[in-house]
Amino acid sequence: MIPVDIIVLTLIIICALGALAAKDLMVAAIVIGAYSFLICLLLAVMGAVDVAFTEATVGAGVSTVFFVATVFQTTRRTKD
Incomplete structure (x- = not known):
């Protein structure tokens, strides 16, 4: 049986x-x-x-909201 931390670490690398x-x-x-x-x-x-x-509140919560809000404020220059 593979330990849970190895599975999570593999997902982190992915x-x-x-x-x-x-x-x-x-x-x-x-x-x-x-x-x-x-x-x-x-x-x-x-x-x-x-x-x-x-980490859950700051890293996964607040930072992700700020990243997504910032991306919504940008515009595309070209249509790729």
């Missing part, structure tokens, strides 16, 4: 690579939010619940 490979800014912002949530989950599995809660 999200990191997905954020780097994303062509659309909205997709990148959402994948970064998922990355932050997975970091929160990994911290909770490791036993750092207080740090996980802070």
Whole structure:
């Protein structure tokens, strides 16, 4: 049986690579939010619940909202 932390770490690496490979800014912002949530989950599995809660509120919550709001304020110059 594979430990949960190895599975979460694999998903974190996939999200990191997905954020780097994303062509659309909205997709990148959402994948970064998922990355932050997975970091929160990994911290909770490791036993750092207080740090996980802070990461969930700041990293996965507020930062993702700011990223998405910023992307909505931008316009496209070309239609790719």
